[in-house]
Amino acid sequence: MRRSDRIALISKTLSENPNKVISLSSFSDRLGAAKSSISEDLDIIKKALMASGEGELVTIPGAAGGVRYRTQRSMEAINAFLQGLCETLQDKKRIIPGGYLYMTDVIFSPEFSCIIGEIFSQLFFDKSPTHVLTVETKGIPIALMTARALNVPMVVARRDSRVTEGPSVGISYVSGTGQKIHNMSLAKRALPENARVLIVDDFMKGGGTAQGMRELAAEFKAEVVGTAMVVTTAVPKEKLVEDFTTLLILEGIDTHEGEVHISINGKLLSVLQE
Amino acid sequence: MRRSDRIALISKTLSENPNKVISLSSFSDRLGAAKSSISEDLDIIKKALMASGEGELVTIPGAAGGVRYRTQRSMEAINAFLQGLCETLQDKKRIIPGGYLYMTDVIFSPEFSCIIGEIFSQLFFDKSPTHVLTVETKGIPIALMTARALNVPMVVARRDSRVTEGPSVGISYVSGTGQKIHNMSLAKRALPENARVLIVDDFMKGGGTAQGMRELAAEFKAEVVGTAMVVTTAVPKEKLVEDFTTLLILEGIDTHEGEVHISINGKLLSVLQE
Numbered sequence: 367m368r369r370s371d372r373i374a375l376i377s378k379t380l381s382e383n384p385n386k387v388i389s390l391s392s393f394s395d396r397l398g399a400a401k402s403s404i405s406e407d408l409d410i411i412k413k414a415l416m417a418s419g420e421g422e423l424v425t426i427p428g429a430a431g432g433v434r435y436r437t438q439r440s441m442e443a444i445n446a447f448l449q450g451l452c453e454t455l456q457d458k459k460r461i462i463p464g465g466y467l468y469m470t471d472v473i474f475s476p477e478f479s480c481i482i483g484e485i486f487s488q489l490f491f492d493k494s495p496t497h498v499l500t501v502e503t504k505g506i507p508i509a510l511m512t513a514r515a516l517n518v519p520m521v522v523a524r525r526d527s528r529v530t531e532g533p534s535v536g537i538s539y540v541s542g543t544g545q546k547i548h549n550m551s552l553a554k555r556a557l558p559e560n561a562r563v564l565i566v567d568d569f570m571k572g573g574g575t576a577q578g579m580r581e582l583a584a585e586f587k588a589e590v591v592g593t594a595m596v597v598t599t600a601v602p603k604e605k606l607v608e609d610f611t612t613l614l615i616l617e618g619i620d621t622h623e624g625e626v627h628i629s630i631n632g633k634l635l636s637v638l639q640e
Numbered sequence: 641m642r643r644s645d646r647i648a649l650i651s652k653t654l655s656e657n658p659n660k661v662i663s664l665s666s667f668s669d670r671l672g673a674a675k676s677s678i679s680e681d682l683d684i685i686k687k688a689l690m691a692s693g694e695g696e697l698v699t700i701p702g703a704a705g706g707v708r709y710r711t712q713r714s715m716e717a718i719n720a721f722l723q724g725l726c727e728t729l730q731d732k733k734r735i736i737p738g739g740y741l742y743m744t745d746v747i748f749s750p751e752f753s754c755i756i757g758e759i760f761s762q763l764f765f766d767k768s769p770t771h772v773l774t775v776e777t778k779g780i781p782i783a784l785m786t787a788r789a790l791n792v793p794m795v796v797a798r799r800d801s802r803v804t805e806g807p808s809v810g811i812s813y814v815s816g817t818g819q820k821i822h823n824m825s826l827a828k829r830a831l832p833e834n835a836r837v838l839i840v841d842d843f844m845k846g847g848g849t850a851q852g853m854r855e856l857a858a859e860f861k862a863e864v865v866g867t868a869m870v871v872t873t874a875v876p877k878e879k880l881v882e883d884f885t886t887l888l889i890l891e892g893i894d895t896h897e898g899e900v901h902i903s904i905n906g907k908l909l910s911v912l913q914e
Contacts (some may be wrong), residue, residue, distance in 0.1 A: 370643060378694070413645070420649070464804075466806075468829065470805055470830065475793060476787045476794065503780070510748070510784060520748050522777065529740065530736060530742070531736065531742060
């Protein structure tokens with residue numbers, strides 16, 4: 367097997383396993399090459415990734431060492447993606463009677479959810495989350511893709527507890543906008559104590575659901591290291607949770623004019639600039 | 641940029657975009673290389689993939705042409721993965737009071753769901769599905785990963801219709817094992833007419849839910865091109881749907897002895913052998 371063949375296969379394996387430590391020997395065994403050759407191959411991939419700005423290859427030294435691939439996007443690339451997302455969501459055909467915005471196709475799309483998950487992973491990587499938490503249903507695809515990019519398990523709270531999941535812990539919470547009481551529960555075995563939880567959801571208005579997830583995490587003695595939303599409404603300005611990150615802000619929907627006012631969260635780009 | 645650098649980046653892009661047609665010019669523009677060089681790079685990747693048996697690169701000729709990467713696993717690799725999955729699920733700690741099997745961590749795992757999705761995509765690729773359909777909640781991660789591998793949208797039926805998704809079509813169905821009546825609905829705009837639908841779910845017992853999804857698909861004038869399950873119970877032998885594919889068969893759970901009897905679907909491997 368020539369170097370170029372090995373590079374093609376190693377690059378493929380790394381892309382398919384973001385944030386997973388892969389030992390040099392596993393490549394060496396699989397590709398029938400000396401560790402020194404694999405090490406040189408990895409060096410080439412590392413430099414190519416660096417030059418392109420499309421990811422990073424980190425070398426972990428020591429006996430349990432190897433390499434780990436991290437997805438990464440430049441600020442420009444993230445900005446361009448979010449700009450495109452805004453344009454997609456501004457389509458007036460998305461306005462649902464009652465003043466809602468139809469986003470289901472976007473958040474359920476493998477392509478969009480994958481990129482959003484990678485952006486969330488990039489934003490919260492340094493917080494070392496051990497689990498991604500969401501609540502059924504719409505947040506699941508993005509939570510899954512975030513968990514994939516971080517190489518950690520995804521945990522999904524249910525609206526009601528399920529007999530097929532064994533003992534569970536449940537909480538009740540009031541939605542941030544209405545006075546309606548909702549329930550949320552999670553199987554006891556789904557989340558270990560002292561987990562570092564990244565909360566992910568598609569949409570936030572009052573913040574009641576996010577606050578519910580925080581309370582649920584607290585019941586499991588977990589630490590919430592971040593709260594990531596795709597879209598957050600500008601109104602109400604005061605949310606039940608204070609510390610959250612959103613990609614887009616929905617300023618409002620003008621059902622009369624058929625206009626959707628949605629924009630990139632300005633603060634997000636300054637976070638990325640740091 | 642040298643050939644090895646280009647191969648690293650092209651291989652990465654292909655792995656990240658399964659089943660998507662990518663034009664030679666997009667590579668050529670991005671990497672600053674002549675189309676003839678890109679064409680040679682792709683040839684090297686194609687041969688490396690072929691030699692490894694870990695995927696396939698298909699060239700699409702013509703003006704709208706380019707290359708398309710398909711994930712692929714050998715029968716041996718699929719068998720080994722499913723064997724590992726059986727061993728994971730046989731752990732007696734997974735037995736839930738009432739005789740259920742705790743599988744949530746497995747089907748919500750980014751790694752397992754990704755591989756299962758790629759296996760489903762491989763099994764049904766020739767049926768040219770245009771959409772992957774599941775019903776909330778547990779089937780979503782695997783449906784999403786199947787949709788990703790096939791590069792088609794995922795569509796999720798809800799247990800109740802949502803005001804935020806606009807007009808919807810709903811059906812009622814009786815679960816295959818009980819006499820309980822359930823509802824399932826799908827936003828009208830979620831699925832176009834004449835779609836070719838692959839139904840994906842995590843678990844099947846009587847087949848009522850799968851049958852419900854078929855009826856829902858029929859309401860949208862969609863053709864069901866396949867039904868793919870991760871685990872199907874051996875009992876009842878007669879299911880409400882006839883034509884389905886399952887990866888594993890759950891023969892039974894001996895709560896007294898603490899034993900889970902689960903095995904690879906023998907018919908599956910003969911399908912793959914064809």
